[in-house]
Amino acid sequence: MMKKIVVVYCHPYNQSFNHAVLEQVLTNLHHQNMTPELIDLYAEQFTPVYDAEELRLFHQGKTHDPLVTKYLDMLRNADGIIFITPVWWNDLPGMLKGFIDKVMKEGEGLSHTVTKTGVHGELTNLKHAYVFTTSTSPTFYLRMWCGNAIRKIFIKVTLKQLGIKSGTWLNFGSISTSKPEKRQTYLKKCGEMTLDFS
Incomplete structure (x- = not known):
């Protein structure tokens, strides 16, 4: 059976790197016989704001944003997840923070369960x-001088709290001054690297 992989894409410009x-x-996912399911947050006009009505409905186990329900269902029926985003x-x-706030908060008991000892992830x-x-x-600047937020917080804490036990971070740094050859080499790597969701 082909694995379903949710790809969460977060960039407003379709000509971007x-x-x-x-x-x-x-x-790459197609070549590895996996089925990608795309969440394009900007193209789908996802609203990242967690408003007062959403909070009121949360206590009833509901939401007024149909995309929240759609995205959570996609996550609960997938085998892995990929995020593509600028820093x-x-x-x-x-x-992307709003995606985590709204979709995962709405998933109390589905994406996570709050216990006396902390948050228990359900998206195992x-x-x-x-x-x-x-x-x-x-x-190296992000890792050593800026808190390493992607690895230390997003992957090792936030995603782990949701039940995703492991993660891999790949960053293309110095994008503004990078040469075309370096960009092409990186894109080739993205298109050929083994993506393991076992």
Whole structure:
């Protein structure tokens, strides 16, 4: 049976380098006989704001955003997850943070369960997460001087709390000054690397 992989794409411009990464990753998944299911947050006009009405409905186990229900159902029926996003101000963009806030908060008992000892993740069906990012800063700068937020917080804490036990971070740093040859080499890697969700 072919594995279903949810790809969460977070960039507003379809001519960006992030979009080129997306195309390579989708092609790669097809070549490895996996079925990608795309969540394009900007194209689908996802609203990342957790408003007062959403909070009121949360206590009834409901939501007024149909995309929240759709996305959570996709996650609960997938085998793995891939995030493709820029790094803005040394961290995830607000759009992607809003995705985590709304979809995962709405999933109380589905994406996670709050216990006396902390948050227990329910999305254990997602065997592995890949996080592809781009940044203006060099990768070593993000790791050593900016808190290493993608690896230390997003992968090792947030995703782990949701039940995703392992994750891999790949960043293309210094994007603004990178040469075309370096970009092409990275895209080739994204299109050919083994994506393991076992």
